[in-house]
Amino acid sequence: MGKALEVVSDSTALEGELTLGHVLAAAGLALSDVIVLRHTYTDDGLRNQDDLTAARVLDYTRWQGIGNKIGLNPPKLWLVFMADGKRRSRLLTAYDNYGELTSQRSEESRLFDLRPSQALSALTDRLVVEWSKDAVNWAKLGTSAAAFPIVEIADPGRIQFPGFDRVLLTYLQLQSLVTDSRYSDWRTALGAVQGVYLIADTTNGKLYVGKADGQERILGRWSTYAKDGHGGNIALQALADLDSAHAEHFQFSILRVFGPSVPAAEVDEAESHFKHALLTRQFGLNRN
Template sequence: MNLNDLLASEGIDPSQVIVMRHRPQEPELNKVLPWLAAEKPDTFNAYQQTQGTAAENAMRQLQGKGYIASFIRHAPTKALFVGVYKIGATTPLTPEQYWSVPAYQEMKAFGMYGFSENDGREHVLWFDLALTDFYADWKGKLIVGWPPPERSWWRRSHRNVMPVLAVLEQSALDAAMPEWDQIDLSWEELAVLPMRWQDILRQWRGIYLIFDQSDGKSYVGSAYGSSNLLGRWLSYAASGHGGNRLLRQRDPRNFRFTILQRASPDLEAEEVIRLEGTWKERLHTRAPWGLNDN
């Protein structure tokens, strides 16, 4: 069984399909692209709705009749299924119009280069890509083989054999969260945390650190409310400062979020606050040396 067999079984001609295996060059975007596919499908789709010259020309040839079979690099020689999209109408975008699109602004925060005047084109084509119901239940679960060369990230489906290697029980897009003492997140990543991560962080009380990369100063905080660590971090994701006076004066794009100490969800709030105070003392995060004002 291979991808072309699956396409044909659903009445899709493989000769009308371009297969894309997305692997952004930008490290931060490469890290969060699976999260976007899982949690923000419209933003993920925006990533593939504009392309470089070669892929753009190939898509234009199939406009109105063809499809994009969208995958994300899963491992060397493997690709993880996201969906099949019908190729519709196009809209030309100038660099200014391109960067006015909210999805591209969002991905720019993760380092996306995107379309610019240095690209050599006056405009880029934005494709209307409509997600189909093709094996929708296998999103994040279907893994196919990706034939060499590895760097060739898009292919004509009928010219390639991509064997079905596995269908996972759970989606691999929202990967398992690392151990709590290995979590190190940017401010932008807080807004796209996978649901699996959110469910775990919602259970944990604890002490966290916000490190400002611009000057090395830090802030220690505690989480013990109804949503625990998740609630506090989502507050920072929304406001950038979480209501803290000294953080209001800073650019949250420089912040990194880590956990200093995980606590039981039934630990009394007073004890969590006491632990928070000990970390402030040990790390010297009270002003003027740090960003805690109490």
């Protein structure tokens, strides 16, 4: 039998006020499993919006000071919000906490094994709560954060395709690309071209160069990665065998695109060139 969900106060529901607790309950998340963090821009941390990349936010969040507000054994789901003016706080991302990496502990800091989570992913960048008046307390257990009022749930806007040379996606974003209506412009563009693409493992910097040719197009090829995380590639399959969630560390980009009528041999030649230039056979994840 699963863990019972904590009951959110009925008074707010009767008054018509929507709270974070109501949202968590609707998502089937137990309050005791959740901790809510609020990041702010600082000179020695996340400095501005340019720092709000998936890799940078993850690195910033997984390092925590000794004895700080997250507690000795923080819950398994971390919901990360970003200060959005006064006490407004916008949902930035969510992580599953696989525990502290105690071998990395120092006198001043602790490192946690955090991995991207799909929890509340449909509300990322859309859900805005009002933090409690003690905003200096930037970490709140779910039982406390449940009372935070929801002040905004923005409409999901269409995500503009940035151009082939500016495509940069996390694995979770790639999965959204395949299914989310907001990415319709992306699917149209990527479904029209052949190309050579790059997968980077953000845990160690290793690279994989791949191609999408013929009728498959880039969209078709990337859709297979969205389903299984490895696309049948030998080295990526080996990583998946060791850790089924390892694909969540992958980052996808495009090296070169070709029109649909370009011969497969030309695409093959470009793929071989990039494997050679980026040394992905010797030091990366290509096995041929």
